[in-house]
Amino acid sequence: MTPTLRSWLLPGLALATAALHLLFAHRYGYFRDELYFIACGQRLDWGYVDQPPLIAAAARLATTLFGQSLTGLRVLPALASAGLVALTGHLARRFGGGNFAVALAALPAALAPIFLFEGHTLTMNAFEPLLWTSCAALLVHLVRTEQLRLWLALGALAGVGMLNKYSMAFFTVCLVLGVLLTPARRLLANRWLVLGVLLATALVLPNILWQHGHGWPMLELLRNGQLYKNAPFQLGDFVRGQFLLLHPFSAPLWLTGLGVLLFSPTLRPYRALGIAYVLLFGLLVFLRAKDYYLAPAYPMLLAAGAVQAERLIQRPVARAAVLVPGLVGFAALAPLTLPVLPVDTFISWQRTLGIEPTQHERHEYGVLPQHYADQHGWEQLVASVAEVYQRLTPEQRARTTLFAQNYGEAGALDWLGAAHGLPPARSGHNHYFLWGPGDADGPLLVVGGSLEDLQPVCARVELAARVPPSPYVMPYENNLPIYLCSELKVPLATLWPRVKHYE
Numbered sequence: 407m408t409p410t411l412r413s414w415l416l417p418g419l420a421l422a423t424a425a426l427h428l429l430f431a432h433r434y435g436y437f438r439d440e441l442y443f444i445a446c447g448q449r450l451d452w453g454y455v456d457q458p459p460l461i462a463a464a465a466r467l468a469t470t471l472f473g474q475s476l477t478g479l480r481v482l483p484a485l486a487s488a489g490l491v492a493l494t495g496h497l498a499r500r501f502g503g504g505n506f507a508v509a510l511a512a513l514p515a516a517l518a519p520i521f522l523f524e525g526h527t528l529t530m531n532a533f534e535p536l537l538w539t540s541c542a543a544l545l546v547h548l549v550r551t552e553q554l555r556l557w558l559a560l561g562a563l564a565g566v567g568m569l570n571k572y573s574m575a576f577f578t579v580c581l582v583l584g585v586l587l588t589p590a591r592r593l594l595a596n597r598w599l600v601l602g603v604l605l606a607t608a609l610v611l612p613n614i615l616w617q618h619g620h621g622w623p624m625l626e627l628l629r630n631g632q633l634y635k636n637a638p639f640q641l642g643d644f645v646r647g648q649f650l651l652l653h654p655f656s657a658p659l660w661l662t663g664l665g666v667l668l669f670s671p672t673l674r675p676y677r678a679l680g681i682a683y684v685l686l687f688g689l690l691v692f693l694r695a696k697d698y699y700l701a702p703a704y705p706m707l708l709a710a711g712a713v714q715a716e717r718l719i720q721r722p723v724a725r726a727a728v729l730v731p732g733l734v735g736f737a738a739l740a741p742l743t744l745p746v747l748p749v750d751t752f753i754s755w756q757r758t759l760g761i762e763p764t765q766h767e768r769h770e771y772g773v774l775p776q777h778y779a780d781q782h783g784w785e786q787l788v789a790s791v792a793e794v795y796q797r798l799t800p801e802q803r804a805r806t807t808l809f810a811q812n813y814g815e816a817g818a819l820d821w822l823g824a825a826h827g828l829p830p831a832r833s834g835h836n837h838y839f840l841w842g843p844g845d846a847d848g849p850l851l852v853v854g855g856s857l858e859d860l861q862p863v864c865a866r867v868e869l870a871a872r873v874p875p876s877p878y879v880m881p882y883e884n885n886l887p888i889y890l891c892s893e894l895k896v897p898l899a900t901l902w903p904r905v906k907h908y909e
Contacts, residue, residue: 415495415505415508415509416491416492416495416496416508416512417492419491419492419495419508419509419512419516420488420489420491420492421488422516423484423487423488423491423516423525424484424485424487424488426516426744427480427483427484427487427525427526427744428477428480428481428484430526430744430745430746431476431477431479431480431484431526432476432477433745433746433748434745434749434778434781434782435476435781435782435783435784435785436476436479436781436784436818436821436822437527437528437529437777437780437781438780438781438813438814438817439527439529439780439814440465440479440527440528440529440817441784441813441814441817441818441820441821442813442814442816442817442836442837443461443462443464443465443528443529444465444469444479444817444820444821445813445816445817445820445821445838446461446462446465446837447462447463447464447465447466447467447469448466448469448820449462449841450462450463450466451616452612452613452615452616453612453613453616453617453620454836454837455620455623455624455627455836455837455839455840455908456623456624456627456836456837456908457530457571458530458568458569458570458571458572458610458613459569459613460530460533460566460569460570461528461529461530461533461570464482464528464533465479465528467482468480468481468482468528474821474822479528480526480527480528482528482532482533483524483525483526483527483528483529483532483533484525486525486532486533486535486536487516487521487524487525487532487536489536490515490516490521490525490535490536490539490705491512491515491516493536493539493540493543493705494511494512494515494539494705494706494708494709495508495509495511495512495515495709496543497511497539497542497543497546497705497706497709497710498510498511498512498709498710498712498713500543500546500547500550500709501546501673501676501709501710501713502672502713503709503712503713503716504716506712506715506716506719506725506729507709507712507713507715507716508712509729510659510712510715510716510728510729510732511659511705511708511709511711511712511713513656513729513732513733513736514652514653514655514656514659514660514704514708514736515705515708517653517733517736517737517740518651518652518653518656518704518736519650519651519652519653519739519740519742519743520651520652520698520701520743521535521701522740522743522744523743523744523777524701526743526744526745527777530570530571531571531698531701533570533571534567534570534571534573534574534702535701535702535704535705537563537566537567537570537574537702538567538574538577538702538703538705539702539705539706540563541560541563541564541567541577541578541581542581542679542705542706544556544559544560544563545560545581545585545676545678545679546676546679548560548593549590549593549675549676549678550675552593554593554596554598554599555598556598557593557596557598557599557601557602558598558601558602558605559602560602561601561602561603561604561605561606562602562605562606562609564578564602564606565605565606565607565608565609565610566609568606568609568610568613569609569610569613572624573699576686576689576690577682577686577702577703578606580681580682580683580685580686580689581678581679581682582594583681583682583685584677584678584679584680584681584682584685585678587678587681588677588678588681589675590675590677590678620840623840623908626908627836627908627909630908630909631909632694636696639694639695641691643697644690644691644695644697646697647697647698648697648700651697651698651701652701652704653735653736653739655732655735655736656704656708658711659707659708659711659712659715660704660707660708660711661707661711662710662711662714662715663706663707663708663709663710663711663712663714664680664683664684664707664710664711666710666711666713666714667679667680667683667706667707667710668680668681668684670714673710673713676710679706679707679710680707680710682703683703683706683707686700686703687700715728741755741756742756742761742775743777745778745781749774749778749782749878752774752778753773753774771880771881772877772878772879772880772881772884773877773878774878776880778878779878779879779880779883780814780880782876782878782879783873783876783878783879783883784814784818784822785822786873786874786876787815787818787819787853787873787883787886788818788819788822788823788826788828789826790871790872790873790874790886790888791808791819791823791826791828791851791853791888792823792826792827792828793871794851794870794871794888794890795808795826795827795828795851796826796827797870798849802848802849803829804848805846805847805848805849806829806846806848806849806850806851807829807832807843807844807846807848807849807850807851807898808823808828808829808830808831808832808851808853809831809832809833809850809851809852809853809905810831810832810833810835810838810853810854811833811835811853811854811855812833812835812854812907813833813835813836813837813838814883815831815833815853815854815883815886816831816832816833816835816838817831819831819853829846830844832844832898833905833907834902834904834905834906834907835907835909836907836908836909839902839905839906839907839908842899842902843898843899843901843902844898846898847897847898849890849891849892849893850864850889850890850891850894850898851870851888851889851890851891852888852889852890852891853873853886853887853888854886854887855887855889856887857869857889860889860891862895863891863894863895863896863901864891864892864893864894864895865892865893865894865895866891866892866893867889867890867891867892868889868890868892869887869888869889870888870889870890871887871888872885872886872887872888873885873886873888
């Protein structure tokens with residue numbers, strides 16, 4: 407390969423990854439969590455019930471720049487996915503790999519099912535692998551150069567990572583413990599590490615103070631999720647998930663990478679990365695975490711495994727025999743997490759292959775896996791609520807409150823409802839509860855629920871409409887009732903503590 411092609415290999419792979427995501431960014435619709443994060447972005451704060459503040463700021467930036475463009479909303483995750491591919495290839499080079507190792511490591515970093523989905527939607531998970539891999543790359547550079555000031559950069563990355571998702575703290579602690587358990591521990595006893603810790607603490611402190619000031623709602627939410635929402639933890643399912651989420655074809659690569667990081671003399675200086683993975687795996691099993699929580703730790707293993715594969719596979723024909731079938735194999739499963747197929751074609755494809763979606767929650771599933779079902783039905787829901795709302799008199803509309811059962815419905819009514827003249831939605835779900843009931847004192851339009859739930863608090867209640875049924879949405883969102891509570895027995899503000907729902 408010529409020097410020019412070599413210099414363009416990583417940028418080319420990264421740009422191709424971003425282009426792939428943006429090409430299909432508008433195939434389905436808004437993801438449930440995206441609608442919620444947009445709502446949070448319209449109400450910026452240092453903390454939220456169920457996440458740190460960075461994702462709200464990202465949503466605010468995207469909607470400010472691109473308005474209601476779905477593709478625009480997903481520019482940031484596409485760029486994060488491109489950055490992950492570039493960093494994974496960069497790590498392969500740092501480990502001593504050449505062009506084959508770079509391409510081999512970049513392939514699963516771009517096309518593994520979990521990374522395809524995370525690069526498709528604006529969520530905290532879109533940025534987490536990039537932030538973790540950045541920390542791993544910085545640590546590798548620190549070990550290679552012994553430039554102790556890099557601890558300051560690592561502290562900054564850790565702080566930003568915790569403002570994105572709290573699990574960054576787990577990875578950071580495991581990474582430092584990994585360093586402590588290797589000869590690289592000599593790099594710990596210096597003031598730059600202390601300054602890095604102080605910087606990370608300073609960055610995350612406003613969020614910690616917010617959580618403290620609001621009674622640590624995140625802990626309540628996590629407890630409720632384990633008790634009522636998340637599917638029961640099974641160690642076998644957790645382990646199986648690592649192979650499925652990363653694609654079975656990538657398993658030899660990351661398992662080899664783990665092995666060489668732990669035992670190979672060649673990569674001995676970076677053994678802390680392998681130890682960090684083992685510690686993190688054990689910690690997440692102990693915490694009964696979801697299988698995808700470990701996904702951001704794999705790019706560093708993929709890079710190490712690719713370098714070892716390059717050393718073992720020398721002939722160009724043999725390397726092509728690895729890359730080409732690998733590309734085909736990853737592409738074959740791409741429809742599972744990137745909407746490259748129209749929805750009906752995807753359903754037929756899924757049935758033909760006999761694939762059953764992994765259940766992370768206890769809800770009943772429909773014909774689509776949850777991550778796709780949660781991208782359908784929002785426009786129909788908003789239009790149905792708007793139809794009922796417009797039937798009210800102007801005096802009633804001025805005093806009417808919209809109430810949704812969960813943050814997805816409330817977020818859809820907030821973001822898509824303005825074009826229909828709808829007022830802001832209310833909900834007791836997660837951070838919507840803290841935003842309160844508002845000051846409306848008139849009729850209540852309730853999306854979801856049942857008459858039995860409403861009759862004790864409504865003097866007059868009727869079924870005003872139903873959202874048109876759809877096979878594509880989650881079953882609990884299908885054919886939703888819309889109730890009109892013409893008169894409350896007590897003010898909504900008085901009822902509000904009873905609607906709190908952190909889960």
